[in-house]
Amino acid sequence: MRIWVVNPNTTETMTAGIARCVSALAGPTTEITAVTSRFGPPSIESHYDEAMSVPGLLDAIGSGEQTGVDGYVIACFGDPGLDAAREIAAGPVIGIAEAAMHTASHLGRGFSVVTTLARTTGRAAELAQRYGMQRFCLGIHACEIPVLDLETDPSAVKAVTEACRRAVDHDGSDAVVLGCAGMAEMCRVIADEIGVPVVDGVTAATLTVQSLVTMGLSTCKRGEYATPPEKVYT
Amino acid sequence: MRIWVVNPNTTETMTAGIARCVSALAGPTTEITAVTSRFGPPSIESHYDEAMSVPGLLDAIGSGEQTGVDGYVIACFGDPGLDAAREIAAGPVIGIAEAAMHTASHLGRGFSVVTTLARTTGRAAELAQRYGMQRFCLGIHACEIPVLDLETDPSAVKAVTEACRRAVDHDGSDAVVLGCAGMAEMCRVIADEIGVPVVDGVTAATLTVQSLVTMGLSTCKRGEYATPPEKVYT
Amino acid sequence: MRIWVVNPNTTETMTAGIARCVSALAGPTTEITAVTSRFGPPSIESHYDEAMSVPGLLDAIGSGEQTGVDGYVIACFGDPGLDAAREIAAGPVIGIAEAAMHTASHLGRGFSVVTTLARTTGRAAELAQRYGMQRFCLGIHACEIPVLDLETDPSAVKAVTEACRRAVDHDGSDAVVLGCAGMAEMCRVIADEIGVPVVDGVTAATLTVQSLVTMGLSTCKRGEYATPPEKVYT
Amino acid sequence: MRIWVVNPNTTETMTAGIARCVSALAGPTTEITAVTSRFGPPSIESHYDEAMSVPGLLDAIGSGEQTGVDGYVIACFGDPGLDAAREIAAGPVIGIAEAAMHTASHLGRGFSVVTTLARTTGRAAELAQRYGMQRFCLGIHACEIPVLDLETDPSAVKAVTEACRRAVDHDGSDAVVLGCAGMAEMCRVIADEIGVPVVDGVTAATLTVQSLVTMGLSTCKRGEYATPPEKVYT
Amino acid sequence: MRIWVVNPNTTETMTAGIARCVSALAGPTTEITAVTSRFGPPSIESHYDEAMSVPGLLDAIGSGEQTGVDGYVIACFGDPGLDAAREIAAGPVIGIAEAAMHTASHLGRGFSVVTTLARTTGRAAELAQRYGMQRFCLGIHACEIPVLDLETDPSAVKAVTEACRRAVDHDGSDAVVLGCAGMAEMCRVIADEIGVPVVDGVTAATLTVQSLVTMGLSTCKRGEYATPPEKVYT
Amino acid sequence: MRIWVVNPNTTETMTAGIARCVSALAGPTTEITAVTSRFGPPSIESHYDEAMSVPGLLDAIGSGEQTGVDGYVIACFGDPGLDAAREIAAGPVIGIAEAAMHTASHLGRGFSVVTTLARTTGRAAELAQRYGMQRFCLGIHACEIPVLDLETDPSAVKAVTEACRRAVDHDGSDAVVLGCAGMAEMCRVIADEIGVPVVDGVTAATLTVQSLVTMGLSTCKRGEYATPPEKVYT
Known part of the structure; x- marks a missing residue:
């Protein structure tokens, strides 16, 4: 295969x-x-x-x-x-949005999405609806880190982690969906930090x-x- | 302007x-x-x-x-x-789908869309939802005439007209939305034939x-x- | 015509x-x-x-x-x-609610409505749903100015403008719909003030x-x- | 009281x-x-x-x-x-539409509405949505008997009964809602005939x-x- | 009977x-x-x-x-x-959730639910959807009092009352639905306190x-x- | 694992x-x-x-x-x-309904469910909604074979296959979801027969x-x- x-x-x-x-x-x-x-x-x-x-x-x-x-x-x-x-x-x-949202829907009542720039949140909302995941998607949040800075900016992991934590608290959600392929490698670290399942769409x-x-x-x-x-x- | x-x-x-x-x-x-x-x-x-x-x-x-x-x-x-x-x-x-659907929503309880090939009906349904017009869109029908045949095939007007008539009867709709820019010039003729408002999105x-x-x-x-x-x- | x-x-x-x-x-x-x-x-x-x-x-x-x-x-x-x-x-x-909401839906992801008295917000919500505009209507806000005071109270324009600004900030919306025919003449002034498209339903x-x-x-x-x-x- | x-x-x-x-x-x-x-x-x-x-x-x-x-x-x-x-x-x-629809929702998965003239079915659909009963309302059917003929036309009961029977068969519904106050007195007779619960909104x-x-x-x-x-x- | x-x-x-x-x-x-x-x-x-x-x-x-x-x-x-x-x-x-929600929908634009533990709010939301009452259900709030403490804890009435008051203020709702059979006897007292209709599902x-x-x-x-x-x- | x-x-x-x-x-x-x-x-x-x-x-x-x-x-x-x-x-x-519906949603615009007895179709519809799969679920059909007959009745495979074929034709769907664990072993045979993807929820x-x-x-x-x-x- x-x-x-x-x-x-x-x-x-x-x-x-x-x-x-x-x-x-x-x-x-x-x-x-x-x-x-x-x-x-x-x-x-x-x-x-x-x-x-x-x-x-x-x-x-x-x-x-x-x-x-x-x-x-x-x-x-x-x-x-x-x-x-x-x-x-x-x-x-x-x-990867499709897979991540479907996956997160198995983990509880609802999830939060944490994405890069605020201007992309509209597209994420549209996809949640397209996939039928709107009812599980309790909020979409931006960390305002440009995509390519995710790999070069050493403070990015911390910033994304904090955005995830705030998202979970604000939305009362049971999981986080990472809203960028560039966040894939951060997945485990963030999950360990915030104590809630975190889903990387690439995986x-x-x-x-x-x-x-x-x-x-x-x-x-x-x-x-x-x-x-x-x-x-x- | x-x-x-x-x-x-x-x-x-x-x-x-x-x-x-x-x-x-x-x-x-x-x-x-x-x-x-x-x-x-x-x-x-x-x-x-x-x-x-x-x-x-x-x-x-x-x-x-x-x-x-x-x-x-x-x-x-x-x-x-x-x-x-x-x-x-x-x-x-x-x-033109956006404008046609919005326009048709002003004309009654709901409209039918008549498009070219059946494989495009999924996209039309998606757009109806995107524009909030899903509740007015009572059916999407294909006449199975390829786009470029609309202008070259002399029997096309008649075929589209019949598809519109069937759509209105089937859906109980108050208007027809023409689902292709290539149908724009047929609009008046079809409306006169079927006695129901017909909307061309280009106009x-x-x-x-x-x-x-x-x-x-x-x-x-x-x-x-x-x-x-x-x-x-x- | x-x-x-x-x-x-x-x-x-x-x-x-x-x-x-x-x-x-x-x-x-x-x-x-x-x-x-x-x-x-x-x-x-x-x-x-x-x-x-x-x-x-x-x-x-x-x-x-x-x-x-x-x-x-x-x-x-x-x-x-x-x-x-x-x-x-x-x-x-x-x-005018119908036209204003449809129009505002062409200008971005979603709009806010700013109306007169809070007791009318329920009706505005009902209309948003009726017209299929619920998905674009991100919030309905009252400025608590009675209809006839809009034209007689010299502070009304400023109060409506501030209500529009707050609505856009709160809802993260891309446009404002003015929720009363009595606000029609304020439209341009408010748009200039808040830097976001403002829609008057009468026009x-x-x-x-x-x-x-x-x-x-x-x-x-x-x-x-x-x-x-x-x-x-x- | x-x-x-x-x-x-x-x-x-x-x-x-x-x-x-x-x-x-x-x-x-x-x-x-x-x-x-x-x-x-x-x-x-x-x-x-x-x-x-x-x-x-x-x-x-x-x-x-x-x-x-x-x-x-x-x-x-x-x-x-x-x-x-x-x-x-x-x-x-x-x-009475409100009460009848709510009541019928307690009786099974969904109900059919049987009303007088076809031109009133749009309003019934709107009310079903307003009351949150859209998911239970599986179909709205007209018997095409004017309101005042319900009491004067001796064949009306039979016609309404047949419309109810057809509605239940077509929609696969568990109950019928009578869509006119003028049908109130027919309720028991129809229920006995068709063997499915029939709801009169007046009662x-x-x-x-x-x-x-x-x-x-x-x-x-x-x-x-x-x-x-x-x-x-x- | x-x-x-x-x-x-x-x-x-x-x-x-x-x-x-x-x-x-x-x-x-x-x-x-x-x-x-x-x-x-x-x-x-x-x-x-x-x-x-x-x-x-x-x-x-x-x-x-x-x-x-x-x-x-x-x-x-x-x-x-x-x-x-x-x-x-x-x-x-x-x-009792079914009856309470239906009842509350007759009393205004929307209601708040006040339930016991936060872990039960997901179920209440699911029921609101099942009964078609989602559009009326403006919020579901927990008072975090375990079910059996409702009858033994003398401060429970006051705590539930305050939760109801906060819910109405937060949601802008027209009624409160009590989210536990153990709250049934508190219904009148709470209604008198908060000045808004309160619905007990048991009744x-x-x-x-x-x-x-x-x-x-x-x-x-x-x-x-x-x-x-x-x-x-x- | x-x-x-x-x-x-x-x-x-x-x-x-x-x-x-x-x-x-x-x-x-x-x-x-x-x-x-x-x-x-x-x-x-x-x-x-x-x-x-x-x-x-x-x-x-x-x-x-x-x-x-x-x-x-x-x-x-x-x-x-x-x-x-x-x-x-x-x-x-x-x-298995959850997994099958999610899986089928990846295969096209929509799917049909083929289940055992008609009395179970209401539950399947409820689950489609719960999982956000309602928009993909184009129809739910019963073959009216009791669960345990699926393994003992030699004509069952053929009957389920025909029900699947009819469902796809009726609904215009892109996939079939088998609505019973007892159908799991039939999955490949049916897919080969009808030429459309068939999803077994157990797998x-x-x-x-x-x-x-x-x-x-x-x-x-x-x-x-x-x-x-x-x-x-x-």
Whole structure:
């Protein structure tokens, strides 16, 4: 079984962090590879960045399809291009917001999301609704740390941890969802600090894809998610 | 006042049809221009097409911004790139699904949508929910005519008309929303045939943008829709 | 094209303010007239006032129908008698809460409503739900200024402005909807002060009616909104 | 304890039918009186009729208040004027749609409504939502018998019964709500015929008012439903 | 008419309090009996307690069926076993949360719930949704007094009263629902103190059952709530 | 890692079928055991059966806790006792309806549920809502085969397959959720027959528990799902 975890921004160091998180999840017959988008924005912090990241993401998935990849993770919390990716991939495709929210819903009455910039909270709310997780999503909070600072700013872990603690207290929630792939490596540290389950979507999505492939399940290729009609693009 | 109606696919003949619809709406001080995307798919009939149309659409809006366009219509019923467009435009941006659904909600208890291919009905349902129009949207129906056949197939008007009639009967609705910019020129004919109000989103969206500019209203540029942070894209 | 903006309370000075707002919207072929209800309450500040204003409103619309008016605005934020008015009018009828909320939904993720007395906030919430705008309506706030004091109390503009500012801060909203026809003339001033789009429903509804008439659209006269059966009333 | 069941149309024979239904419900210390509106429509079959019935209804409740009536039923399935009535009455006020739907929700997973004319089904749906009963309301069906024909047309009982039977089969519902005060006397007969619980709102509302008065409960007179401010009406 | 009010915990003193509340409600032909579960938890303060109370509750209802009881109240605010009880009883079965929330919805725009321990608020929210009362339920608050302390702790009334007052102020609600059968006897005192209607579910449910039996209404015995198939249990 | 899949009915042959399904899922360091409830109903086909199965289920989980089991599956589609089980288990607990619905939501726009008896469809709808899966759940259909006949009736596979095919056609769904643990072994056969993804909750839930344990995630033990207070039960 081969799974690709696609980072839809072009920052290789972020892909490396993702790789560290998911490498431990592979079993004897599973290969999990973190892949960087060949073109697009260096980080995704606006609707514009997100829209512009999608062609690069779809290009990566197209490459994967040519080599028979079994399933994909979209490793950005806006879950960019999810519907389009499901059309072009034979195997399952899961977004990290999707996986994280579903996972957190199993852990109690509701969860808080802690994301990077406040301008991304609207998108997170939209995704919570799309996935049916609105009733579990008790609050969405920003720590106001730009995506790429998460790995370079030594005070970032502490700031995210405090944002998580405040979110849980404010919302009365039973779990925290980390709202950025760049927070993946902080997950255990934060959970230990705040004493409440913390969910990293990169890990959750990778395990979800692995489970789906194990069950032989993938996107239904009849109807809405059938392979798109071939066209000559300008 | 200058308004651009952007066709996010690259088919010039379709833009010409759009132009015919909106030219009559301009007043003495209003200039309404139909614009074709410079690159992207020739028609939008899948999530993949839609995602891949967005960079071309945003490029067009970027050009408009440089010449001081006052407002924009996105002339594809999937309303592709709406959030990103609102971030980069100073003036209002309206999608044709958005405008058509809002307009139809003023005409009775509920409306039916008649779109092209069945695989696009999921997106229409998602938009109805996004705009709060789910409670008015009593059904979404496909006529199974591909977008570009709408202008070339002489039997298309009749087929769309019959689909509208069936939709109204089935849903018990008070209005029909036409689910494709390529149906814009059919609007009056269908309404006369079926005896129920029929809404074309291209016209509705252009008038909505005109009204917003008249009121001096545009997307709030604080918070979620502020101009995106500048970045070096790869 | 002739549009009547009906003030469903009997206070002529308030109608005069409405007239000042809408007169600028008329084009060369459009006549927009502000009309006062012949009987009913001097202001609408309770469910009782609202219910008792409806016969006078319907009487005004009945007069309009006899002279071939093309469309109507109900210029009270409770949108009293909207359904009944749609039954008896041939052309479109729009309430100012309806138009203002729809308009504000185009400007960002969500809006705040600022209304007069706290006792009217329940009705505003009900209307937000009716129009599908509940998901955009992030908060409803009262400034506790009675309707008729809006035009006589010189400190009213400042008080409403401050209520708008607080509402935006509290709700994290992208726009403000003014919750009373008596606030229409304050709209620009408040917007300039608080730096966020502010929507006046009187203007928004008038432009919406104008757009509908331009498109040849009106209430569906089959089914629910057909002309009511004639009866001898006691 | 004195309860008034107000028929908001002006047809005395219909009030007489209502009186026959509720007279049996009075206990030794309870007096239940059916009252006819002094002015308004002879039957309520449109939004227009409904709106125009409200002043007469409120006039009746105003009379009741002067003689110390303890609670009121509004005996029309559109529940006209409910909010305004709650403002002016010291005791509880219950609509028959309100009571019937609440009652039916106790009897199974969901109910069907069978009403008179199809043009009234929109209002019934709106009320189901207002009362939170939307999830229980599995369908709303019209028998297309005008209100006043219910008492004069000898075939009406059979037609309503068949409409109820079809509704239950179609919706898979566990109960029927009769959607008109004029159907009250048919309730037992229909229930016996179709073998499913049938709810008459006139009876249900009267018992609900009786229970509320017994518990010393009434509309909260702080805030939204406080006595309206006194005004000089024109 | 014979009604049983079943206390699904095994604490006789609590049943005695319930009996005091409901005895006054019986009319000349009605007998209302408070019954204690024969086995199960002494109080219900967790999902575990609730689940484990159900067999005892169903055993009590089974006994009632053998003696022809006409209807039942489940006197615990979690409404444990309601669906199962409806399957095995011929007459109506009402939970006290169900009755209290429905009742409170008649009294204004919305209500607050005040319950015992914070860990039970999730269940109350779930019930509000189940009964369609979510839109009326503006807040759920805990006073953090264990169930059995309500009757033994002399300061409990004051603490619950203060929790009710804070809830009304915080939520802007028009009524309070008491979230525990053990608070039933406090109802009048609290209402007098805080000046807002306060609803005790034990009383409300008993009157609801009485009304249903009066109307000849009970759970539909076709479909979901039919008598369960007989089985040999291990 | 040790996972228990608890069959909450007492039929050992059904547990054996469950064991066959899940044994293949265990990795080198994972032990997955199917466990039968010690007491309760032989099959669960009513609210009564479900309620009466919970003490046996909780007893089984209690035993598991004493031997340090890491996570649990509740292998009945009504997900009986889920909340109570989460309170008493240290590790995660997942119901098969919960897991199946979440899993199916990743495969397309929506799914159909095919269950055993029609009387259980109400419970399935309730669970869809509880898990936020209502928007994905396009229909719930019964094949009217009693639970225990699924393993003994040789025509059952064919009947369930046809019910699945009809459900997909009727609902226009992208996946089928099998609504009974007794259908688990049919999953692959049905999927091959109907050409649409089919989800077995037993497998899905086991993999979900495995993923949660891998991530070190479990029910939050602060607040609602904390260990219940100790009590002396009667």
